[in-house]
Amino acid sequence: MVTVFVGVFGLLIGSFLNVVVWRLPLRESLVTPGSHCPKCGHPVRWWDNLPVVSWFVLRGRCRDCREPISARYPTVEFVTGVLFAGVALWVLAAAPVTGIATVTLLCALLYLAAVSIALALIDLDTHTLPNRIVGPSYIVAAALLVATSLLLGEPATLLRMLAGAAILFVAYLAMALARPGGMGLGDVKLAGVLGLYLGWLGWGSLAVGAFSAFVLGGFYSIALLALGKANRKSGIPFGPWMLGGAWVGIFAGQPVWDAYLSWVGLAG
Incomplete structure (x- = not known):
């Protein structure tokens, strides 16, 4: 259960890492503005910001302007979740x-x-x-x-x-x-x-x-x-x-x- 919890936590961290990877090299704030579509500027609704799941629900496109959303976003979230779960498993077992x-x-x-x-x-x-x-x-x-x-x-x-x-x-x-x-x-x-x-x-x-x-x-x-x-x-x-x-x-x-x-x- 601890491993599963840490893995889910990793999915959430992965979502934040997408922000870090995009904004930090541009020297933009990691906090404001909130998540938004880079093309139309519309804020991302919280239910459209669920790690991995939302990307598939939206079929990889912005809900408002239909701009394609890179598959790297859910990939980063998924990989982070898997790595977090792997770390937890190793610490607890090895x-x-x-x-x-x-x-x-x-x-x-x-x-x-x-x-x-x-x-x-x-x-x-x-x-x-x-x-x-x-x-x-x-x-x-x-x-x-x-x-x-x-x-x-x-x-x-x-x-x-x-x-x-x-x-x-x-x-x-x-x-x-x-x-x-x-x-x-x-x-x-x-x-x-x-x-x-x-x-x-x-x-x-x-x-x-x-x-x-x-x-x-x-x-x-x-x-x-x-x-x-x-x-x-x-x-x-x-x-x-x-x-x-x-x-x-x-x-x-x-x-x-x-x-x-x-x-x-x-x-x-």
Whole structure:
């Protein structure tokens, strides 16, 4: 029931993320005006603003001017709901936490889930990772993860969390300095945030999460080249793959790392 509730909550958050993705790059208010059709300007009625459902009821068109509504809107809502449900399921079933610590860790990961979707879409659209999202993420992530560590009575995890943030931040900064224009400073700043989460979870999660970003980004680049939609000089946003890799590290990092160590004969 908790997983279902969190999933439904994710649908609602997904609806808000659509607003963030559209308005934040334009530096518009996320609060006012309310949801409205970008063509006719008519406010969206509350019953036409139900996540996923309303889009199908309206057959993908504005009720007033019949302007097509992008299928990305219900897709973002649905994906957010599924990711939120997946996070809840993982925290409740797999994460080594209990009691109130479960709540704080769940909040930390749900925040990352929402931020991941917003940043990935904005980066794909504009090739930027806005400071207005990345900056506060340091504070929110650190506060919730510190609270979780203290509730668990494991302050040592905080050192690993800080180490993870420092390692990824410095690594991405070195890549950005080594090849100007290849890796943006937005990627460097995001790396620190992801390092907080992955480092807190464990060295295996950190290693697998960091490596997976380059695997996913590499496959994406190869696919674009094969389809003729990019060339060797094309700028490709890396933020979505950093975020995707981080989630691989979160959900499967430690088991994959343990399996790798066992394979190479280093498991102890």
